[in-house]
Amino acid sequence: MRVLFTTIPEKSHLFCLTPLAWAMRAAGHEVRVASCAELVDVIAATGMTAVATGRNDGISEAMTANRQSQEEWEEASWNELDPAKLTYEGELERIQLAAYGSAMYNEPMLDDLVEFARSWQPDLVVWDPLTYAGPIAAGAVGAAHARSLCFADVWVMKRQLFRKLAADVAVEQRRDPLADWLGARAEELGGTFTEEFATGQLTIDPLPDSLAIATDARRTPMRFVPYNGPAVVPDWLRAPPERTRICMSLGASNTERYGGDYVSKGSILEALAELDAEVVAALLPAQTAELGPLPDNVRVVESVPLHALLPSCSLLIHHGGFGSYANALVYGVPQLTVTTPVADQLYRGAGLEEQRAGLLLPHDLATPDAVFDRVSTILGDADFRQQAGRLRDEAVARPAPAEVVPVLEELVEERRTAPWRTA
Known part of the structure; x- marks a missing residue:
């Protein structure tokens, strides 16, 4: 089958995906790895075939201009998971900021990613947890899709807690910035937002149970295999x-x-x-x-x-x-x-x-x-x-990437579907 990996243009995120991409290719599957043009040389150096999807030359400038965000913006912290310490208003601000930041990463690559998916027709899309363009491209061609973590899964747990808080807010006052953004982009292609845009149809989790976050998302374990780029032992x-x-x-x-x-x-x-x-x-x-x-x-x-x-x-x-x-x-x-x-x-x-x-x-x-x-x-x-x-x-002790390949093959059998259609 054809497997499309996709990530925002961050080396550390790509390196977390690389061992699974190797495993899929070693199992005989065709593999492509897509990201913005500035990352393609790094992708090629992993041994994978790279696909350039848009450019994002302005992301570093924008992050440098907001250097204080790491230190001073409470909304940029996703560490608090105690429901008793959270409010709807506070979590709404956090999701609003996350949707804005995610759009800065994803919008420059989204259209080209969909275009490539339509031409190459992958059976499976494996996406980095911040690469929300992945499930949209998957929906556009009817591919199954899986989210591969390179964080503790605070993103989905926070979303679960936010939705519970929203249940106590009047319907006319509820907002969901992530669903609004992704839903609008999916609608352009004939799709509709579902929670799988945030969770994947399957989440691949490399953290041991003692450190992982048990969300409601469907999950499969995978061993973290270190890859730090081309290397020579001194x-x-x-x-x-x-x-x-x-x-x-x-x-x-x-x-x-x-x-x-x-x-x-x-x-x-x-x-x-x-x-x-x-x-x-x-x-x-x-x-x-x-x-x-x-x-x-x-x-x-x-x-x-x-x-x-x-x-x-x-x-x-x-x-x-x-x-x-x-x-x-x-x-x-x-x-x-x-x-x-x-x-x-x-x-x-x-x-x-x-x-x-x-x-x-x-x-x-x-x-x-x-x-x-x-x-x-x-x-x-x-x-x-x-x-x-x-x-x-x-x-x-978690399954090696090679052992996760059959799980993803089964996901394709189960979830491959017709592509979205515009009216």
Whole structure:
């Protein structure tokens, strides 16, 4: 069968989809991976066949112009799931902002994605959880579609809670910005909004049950398989570390999209000089350029593959991104999450803390001393390593991507249908 993967133009989202795309292709299926033109070279480097669907050159400029959104916009935080702490008005504002942001990502690629789907006729569309163009393209050609997570599923749980809150609001006062936007775009093609636009006909969840969110959406588990882009293992990484090794990785999105990191890298690295440990700072060239003189125990590296580095580490300090978090999870490495409150990052960091597999430190409290204290706590208590190992065992026990292929083949048999038709 023909399988179309699609993602917004974010490398980290693409990398989470890549192992399943490999598995579908290895099983004999035709695979295409579609995103905006600026991502096609990165897609091609994964070994997959890329399809350019529109351009989104303005997204970085827009995000940099709204850098404060990660720190100051309560509506950008999706971490609170306690119904007693939520209101209809507050969740409506959150969904309004999310629909606006999602449209900025999806609208530039939507028409071209539908056009390609109509010409190529996929049987299945697998979409990143923020790529709402995916289910619309699937409906336009009658393809089955599945949503593959690269977050904890706060998006669907929040939507479920919002709909419950809306039930207590007068019908004439209810609003649903996500349904309004996607419904209007589907109507242009002869379709009608359903909740499957938000949940997929199936949700593929890589998180172990101890950390996942049990929504009402139909779900199937899948093991997270690390992929960090084309990689070469450096010579220094071939030998076992001579002392405790710590990795600090702050990801790419804050630098590339928001104009810089939200913590002081140099000050934190200086504070860690007091440890009897090797600190490997895995940074982008732009991040490295911001550093001054560093302590002797700090090794700054660029483009090192986390999946090769982390097995030798006793701790990962990171910014809350899903790729860093999930890489450490499957290698049983305790984590110190130093993050802004955007998206689900506090939720995932708190989940590790509750499981005693790591600690959470909001970025505005991340002084060098606070980071040092928490690093010392994790390294000084063997239970963190033990509990991280327990979560690793739970994570890698989930079905490999190859084992999920038959589940998706069955979904196609069950849900392939006639395409939408305009009047």
